[in-house]
Amino acid sequence: MPAAELEPPSRDLILDAAERLFAAQGFARTTIKAIGREAGVNSALLYYYFADKHQLYREVLHRFVSRLVTRTMGAAGDDPESALRAFVAAQAETVARSPHAPRLFARELIDFDAANAVEQVHLVAVTSFRRLCGLIEEGQRAGLFRQDVDPRFAAISTISQVAYFSIARPAVRVLLQQPAGGPSVEVLRAFARHAADFAVAALAKPATRSSRRRQTRSRVKLS
Amino acid sequence: MPAAELEPPSRDLILDAAERLFAAQGFARTTIKAIGREAGVNSALLYYYFADKHQLYREVLHRFVSRLVTRTMGAAGDDPESALRAFVAAQAETVARSPHAPRLFARELIDFDAANAVEQVHLVAVTSFRRLCGLIEEGQRAGLFRQDVDPRFAAISTISQVAYFSIARPAVRVLLQQPAGGPSVEVLRAFARHAADFAVAALAKPATRSSRRRQTRSRVKLS
DNA sequence: GTCTATAGGCTGATAGAC
């Protein structure tokens, strides 16, 4: 099948409905009939477009990761610090625009050990993640960031903040003592600004005085 | 039923088996028969000890959260910085000792919007999380930590690192280019040390020169 | 306390009309 073909609307309706339900309830609890109902089509129609429930699920995953990579790779900045801030902002914006998407991916990690998303994870690894690592290394080479930090660990710490905030949102709401129907998008953006500040501050060169910790090159042999 | 009663072995066998399977496969995919098989008892026996599948699930969650809170509340230190490091280390140790437990909790957050764990999340909020916030505020009052950071946001950033690392382990493995059967416990501990360093560096007072960012009191009105 | 047997419901998937 050609890539740039105009897809029938029902197919997208089904994918949208499936994304919502898979993210909200998970794979097993989401029934074919419920997806059909949510999409406004007959449940038997799903088998016209998709081979089975698993293939539909994988296509939903693929679509989400493509969007995620596109947005985070589009983030730019004049220097490593502002580029890092733009990266975190893009991450938060991706979450804000499709609030259930991070859950979909987190669920895949937990439910299936990313077995259905091996390719997608590799894609993220060689694009968005590699780029973030590159930004940090660039800052280190330029003498802007401290050098006793493993760039890969620092990258994980950076993305983990907004990622965890999004995944654990119901718990975060309790931790922050927010009401149930609170302005979650505003709080997400505020937290994203904090997360960028937090990462930049963690990477910044320490004060010239005593603050040199005993972080004697904590890079770890990983392989 | 009295609390300190000696419980029959079958009950614990069932709880242990359920914890393993729920963590590995999730609630919906884990069948009563599979739990019985894993525990070495007949599946009908589960209904002798537990009202239904959901109650069994809730009891498993309750047991795990109790252990988590006990361990993180036991972490101590002479000053805010070392106490924070001890907290992160305790968090990592909890994960290291029962590798499937964080997934169980993360899955609960994602699956049911924490509906089955409202009490447990509240417990964590008023114990471990409150304690971490208190440590940060104490450091701010003592002039050790920067004051333009919301303590709650900083606490979330701190715990998010090891939490996300644990939840997203299959993806992290790819990001770090590790082999499938790699020494994950060692890497976890190494990352936990990095995470503590990262948080401490982010909270440390900036260099006296230009590094004062435009973080004009980023505390947010949340309620 | 632990088992066998089974009821009763829901699910994924197919056949086939239009």
Add this chain to the structure above:
DNA sequence: GTCTATCAGCCTATAGAC
């Protein structure tokens, strides 16, 4: 392309013997 109708299989939960 979209629908109705339907089946076979698996699941939770119960009844009741021992």
